Amino acid sequence: MNKFFAFIVFTFLLIGCKKSSLNIINSNAPTSYSLTTENGIKSFALGIINKQFGNVENIGKVNLFVVALTQHSLMGDELFSPYGNFGFRWANQVYSIQPPGSTAPVINPFGISQLTSLQGFNNREAGQQNVFLYEWNFAYNYITQSNQLLTAINNPALTLQGSLSEINTKKAVLKAWAYWWKGFAYSRIGSIYLAGLKVDEAGSTTNDYVSHDKIILEATTNFDLAISSLDGISADEMYIQTFKSITPSYNLPENVIEPNMWIHIINTLKARNLLVNKKISEMNASDWNNILSYTENGVSANDHVFMQGMTVDGTNDASGGYFHPFVLNGTMQEFTFVSERLMQEFHENDRRLQNNFTMNGVYPPNIRGRGLQFGTRWTIKNIEDGGSFATNNNQGAVAISSTYEENELMKAEALINIGSIEEGLLIIDHIRNYQQADIPSISNTGLDVSQANEELRRERRVALFMRGTAFYDARRWGLTADVSLGGGRYDGMVYLPVSYLEAGSTLPQVRPCIINYKYVDYFDVPAGEFQLNQPSLISSPIKN
Numbered sequence: 001m002n003k004f005f006a007f008i009v010f011t012f013l014l015i016g017c018k019k020s021s022l023n024i025i026n027s028n029a030p031t032s033y034s035l036t037t038e039n040g041i042k043s044f045a046l047g048i049i050n051k052q053f054g055n056v057e058n059i060g061k062v063n064l065f066v067v068a069l070t071q072h073s074l075m076g077d078e079l080f081s082p083y084g085n086f087g088f089r090w091a092n093q094v095y096s097i098q099p100p101g102s103t104a105p106v107i108n109p110f111g112i113s114q115l116t117s118l119q120g121f122n123n124r125e126a127g128q129q130n131v132f133l134y135e136w137n138f139a140y141n142y143i144t145q146s147n148q149l150l151t152a153i154n155n156p157a158l159t160l161q162g163s164l165s166e167i168n169t170k171k172a173v174l175k176a177w178a179y180w181w182k183g184f185a186y187s188r189i190g191s192i193y194l195a196g197l198k199v200d201e202a203g204s205t206t207n208d209y210v211s212h213d214k215i216i217l218e219a220t221t222n223f224d225l226a227i228s229s230l231d232g233i234s235a236d237e238m239y240i241q242t243f244k245s246i247t248p249s250y251n252l253p254e255n256v257i258e259p260n261m262w263i264h265i266i267n268t269l270k271a272r273n274l275l276v277n278k279k280i281s282e283m284n285a286s287d288w289n290n291i292l293s294y295t296e297n298g299v300s301a302n303d304h305v306f307m308q309g310m311t312v313d314g315t316n317d318a319s320g321g322y323f324h325p326f327v328l329n330g331t332m333q334e335f336t337f338v339s340e341r342l343m344q345e346f347h348e349n350d351r352r353l354q355n356n357f358t359m360n361g362v363y364p365p366n367i368r369g370r371g372l373q374f375g376t377r378w379t380i381k382n383i384e385d386g387g388s389f390a391t392n393n394n395q396g397a398v399a400i401s402s403t404y405e406e407n408e409l410m411k412a413e414a415l416i417n418i419g420s421i422e423e424g425l426l427i428i429d430h431i432r433n434y435q436q437a438d439i440p441s442i443s444n445t446g447l448d449v450s451q452a453n454e455e456l457r458r459e460r461r462v463a464l465f466m467r468g469t470a471f472y473d474a475r476r477w478g479l480t481a482d483v484s485l486g487g488g489r490y491d492g493m494v495y496l497p498v499s500y501l502e503a504g505s506t507l508p509q510v511r512p513c514i515i516n517y518k519y520v521d522y523f524d525v526p527a528g529e530f531q532l533n534q535p536s537l538i539s540s541p542i543k544n
Contacts (some may be wrong), residue, residue, distance in 0.1 A: 035158070038161055041149070042246055044145075044152065045177050045246040048149070049318050050318065051142050052066070052138050053318075054137045054141065057124065057125070058128050059127060062086075063323045064133075065138045065308075065318075065400075066325060067134040068134045068188070070086075071131060071134065071135070072469075073471075074336070075092055076469070076470020077373075079337060079338060080374055081337065082367045082371070084129060086129070087130060088336075090117040090129070093108050093114055093371060094114075094371065095113050095114070095517065096515075097515050098513055099501075099511060106500070108371045109369065115544060118132060118520070123527045132526040135189070136189065136528075137526075142185040145181075146178040146179070147199065151202040168233075169239055173229075175225075179223070179225040182222040183223035183266070186216070186222060187216065187219040189215050190273070190277070193215075193525060194523065194541060194542055195211055196212065197210070197529075198210060207536045208535075209525065210539075214540075219273060223270060226262070227263050227266060230262055233259055244256065248317065250317040250318075257303075264300060265303070265306070267297050267299075268298035268403075268406060271295050271402075274291060275413075276469070277476075280477055289418065291410055291414040292411060295411040295414070299403060299407040301434070305403050306400050307400065308398050308400045309398075310327070310397075312394050319394070324391075325389075326383065326389060326391045329389055329390035330382060330392045331392060337380075338357060338376055338379075338380050339376065340375070341493060343376075345458040349438070351437055351438045352436070355381070357378050358378065359377050359378055360378070361377050363495075364508070365495045372496065376495055389465065389466055398466060406464055406469065409428070409456065409460050409463065412428050415427070422443055424452060428442060428455055429441045431463050435463055457477065474517070481517075482516065487517065488514060488516045489514070489515045490512075490514050492515040493510050493512055494510065494511060495510050496510070496511055496513075520544055525542035
């Protein structure tokens with residue numbers, strides 16, 4: 001392991017997480033009795049969140065979902081990690097960085113691209129270093145459990161308590177729950193892998209891999225089925241009781257997501273699926289209008305959304321014993337660090353910068369000598385110290401679905417790109433006020449479409465920090481593409497060692513550099529899948 005922290009995490013992963021803590025029926029072998037009773041089926045529905053866990057070669061049980069979320073933050077260059085655990089080091093290894101005044105780029109220490117690195121680890125023996133496996137495994141775990149839940153709901157032997165109306169409400173909530181998690185999981189697969197599998201029945205298998213675009217269509221199908229289940233029911237006492245019973249206690253069950261809120265979340269995710277799976281250069285007026293249509297009925301400021309929290313003692317939750325994005329950022333662990341490229345997006349005197357980050361200057365540049373991008377002057381302030389995105393004692397919850405800010409910023413981007421620039425800028429101002437940024441307005445200042453989109457880009461980076469959108473955005477904006485193909489970042493701030501600075505420098509400094517990420521757009525299907533489930537002759541490509 002690369003850090004003592006890794007030992008601590010893995011120890012707790014092995015001994016700190018007990019399936020009984022969630023009162024979960026064994027989802028791998030559910031008995032007919034467990035899924036024909038009300039308590040049994042509710043426990044099974046509650047257990048979907050536990051399918052984030054998976055056994056990984058060379059590491060044991062790990063929270064696959066948290067690793068995947070972190071990978072997105074790393075590849076989106078809002079966080080970085082120089083450590084090899086979970087393949088983090090390989091996921092965010094940029095190809096080259098060219099300091100100002102240099103005549104040639106500095107290639108990363110391995111001299112190869114991210115794709116070459118990741119494909120080199122795409123085998124079953126690589127275990128925890130295989131970046132490709134994490135998102136695939138948790139998403140299909142969700143889908144499998146959701147399919148089993150749907151089968152159980154439709155089983156005539158299922159016995160639920162209450163009047164016919166109450167029973168129908170319970171079934172509607174359970175169905176919406178299953179279809180929601182399937183839609184969520186297919187969204188994740190379709191937005192990060194070249195191809196995926198459509199698995200719609202419990203116990204069924206297929207080796208017909210379909211394109212990621214078709215997987216996104218499958219997500220939409222399941223979202224629509226969730227909406228159909230929610231239509232016509234209200235947030236009455238039975239709805240609230242059922243929703244709370246299938247929501248883990250550490251995931252804020254008191255913030256009941258009412259049917260209309262749930263539909264709003266789905267609409268915002270539909271907008272995201274459209275936005276992030278097209279390059280900005282490929283978007284047309286129809287796309288922007290479809291995004292407007294979704295976001296007009298998307299998440300509102302008063303809606304609750306799906307969150308993932310943790311317990312103070314790190315057990316009885318899906319952190320698996322202190323494994324949560326905020327904990328990885330915590331000043332005690334510092335397994336992930338905030339990127340200088342995120343810090344440069346803040347406008348002067350933005351209170352969000354002051355409230356959530358501290359410049360300390362104690363980190364060395366080029367941490368562990370693994371690449372110039374692995375350096376920062378900044379620490380993420382812990383929640384217990386007044387911040388929002390890090391913790392040393394298991395405080396806070398991270399959004400795992402679409403949010404109000406994301407909805408509004410997609411709306412703003414659509415408006416800007418169909419010519420309603422001022423309307424879009426007003427929304428950006430509103431989100432900044434909503435998050436208490438306390439910076440000057442940009443609406444009615446004469447910005448053109450290019451300038452407005454630059455403000456939009458910066459605001460998405462800041463307002464949606466750790467919301468799971470950073471890599472999607474970098475990809476669709478073309479930043480992660482090879483410089484030779486028009487990609488890269490030409491003003492990326494890098495914390496440089498003295499040896500890369502102008503003569504006479506005695507301390508490390510931050511300078512704008514040319515960063516050639518050269519990242520892959522969509523992952524290969526992981527070897528753990530295709531080696532055991534060889535693609536059929538009609539399958540879409542599964543490898544770059």
